[in-house]
Amino acid sequence: MDSDAGMETLSTRGWLAGTDPEFRSSLLAEAEWRRFATGDQLTLAGDEGGDLIGLADGFVAFHVSFGQPASPILHIAPSVFWMGYRPIVSEQARIATALARSPVACARIPRHRVLALLDERPEWWRHLVTLSLEYGDTAALAGADLLIADSEARLIAVLLRFAGLRGRGACDDRSGAVPVTQQDLAGAANLSRNWAGTILRRLARLGYVTTSYNGIAVNDPKALNAILEDACA
Template identity: 30%
Template sequence: MMDRAEAERIVLSKGWLAAQPPAFQAALFRESGLLRFRKGETVYLSGSGPGGLYGVVQGSFGTYVSTRFSGPDLSHILRPGWWFGEGPTLGSETRLIGVRAMEASFALHLPLAAGRALVRDPDAARSVSEISRLGMQVAVMNVSELLIRRVDRRLGAVLLRVSGAAENGVLRPTGDVRLTQGDLARMANASRDLVNRMLARFEAAGWVRLGYNRIAILDPEATARFAYQREWHRVAVPCAAIDAAEPGCPAAAMAG
C-alpha cells in the first residue's frame, strides 16, 4: 500500500505541482485523497460529466482521444508527477479525453467541489490552468510525431515521449517503465510486427533495453538524433540497427 507521505514526496519531486507555491501545494494536499486503481480501470471517459483533478503517484495512466468518427485511441501515457482532469475544476462540464490505468496505480485525487473552491483564488486558478498548457505541449508533440513519414523514426520519437525520456524538453535515460509493444504500435500508428522488429534493432544498437511489457531508454540522445534527423542531430547508425532497405540507410552509411 502506498504511504500518503511518500505519495506527497513523489508529486513534489517532479512535474507540475513541484513548481507551484508552497501555500498552494499545502492547500491542495489538505483536500485531496489517495486512490488506488486496478490495471485497466477507467478513471473517466471522453464526454463524461465533470469530476475531480488527479495526480499520478505510482504506475501509469493512458489518455484516450475520440472524435465523432473515430476512437477512443490511446495517445499518451502519464507517469508519476503528471496531473490530469483539470477541465472541470476550471469550469468545464464535460471531459475532453478518456483516461484509464495502464497498470496497478496510485493517484492523488482532488474532488470537484474542493478544486472549484480552490480556484476561486485567481493565483490558484492560474496554477491549475498551467496543467492545460502542459497538456497542449504534449498534444502538439503527438501531432508532430505522427507527421514523421518514416515509421522507424516515428517510432523513436513516440517512444521518447511516452516513456518519459523527453519530458520538459530534457532527454534523460529511464528505468524500466511499463510499455507494451502493442500499446506502442497503436500510438505510433504502426503494425505490431514492425514495432517488434524495430525495437529489437534499437536494443541491438544499445539505445533501449527490452523486458516483458517493459522498456528502458538507455541512450535517449542517440534515439532522438535518429528520430528527428535534424542537421545537428545527425548520428552514425549501423544499418544492422534499422532496415537496410529503408531510404537513407545505404549499406555502409548513416541513417538519414
C-alpha cells in the same frame, strides 16, 4: 508508495512543484489518496464532473473520444502527471478516458473543493492556466510526433514520449520498462505491428531498447534521440 511519500513526490515534482507553496499545501490538504490496479479506469470520456488527479506513481494511458471508438492510445503518461483540469476550468465533459497501465498511486482532489479554494483565492486560477498549458504542450508534441515522416524516428519519438524522456519535463534518470505492448506502440506511431516489430528488433540488437513481457525499456535515450534528430534534420 504510501500516501506520505506520494504527497511529497507531488509536492516536489511536476506542475504542482512550480506553484505557490500556500496553494500547493492547500490543494494537497484536500486530497484523497487512491490506488488503482492495472487496467482500472481513472477517468471516462464524456463525464461532466470529476476530480483533479495527481499521478504520483505508475503509468496511465489516454484514449481520446474523437475519431473511431477503438482509437489507439494517444499518450502514456508516467508519474508525475496531473489530469482532470478540463471539467474544473470549463465545466465541459472530459474528452479522454484514462486507464492504469501499471499499479497506480494518486491523489484525487474533489472538483468542488478545488473550486472552493479558487473562490477563496481567485489569484490561484493562474496555476490552473499553467496546467492547461502543459496539457497543450503534450497534445502538440503528440501531434508533432505523428508528422515525422521516417517510420523508425516516429516510433522512437512516441516511445521516448511514453517513457517521459521527450518533451516538457523530460527526465534522463527514468528507468524501468514502459508498460506498452508492441501493438499499442505501433498504433500510437501509426505503423503496422509487423513494421514496428522490425524496428524494435533492430533497436534491441543495438542495445538501445529491451523488449519483454512487461513492456519496452529504454536503455540508451541519448542514442535514440540522436537517431530522431538525424531523421528530423
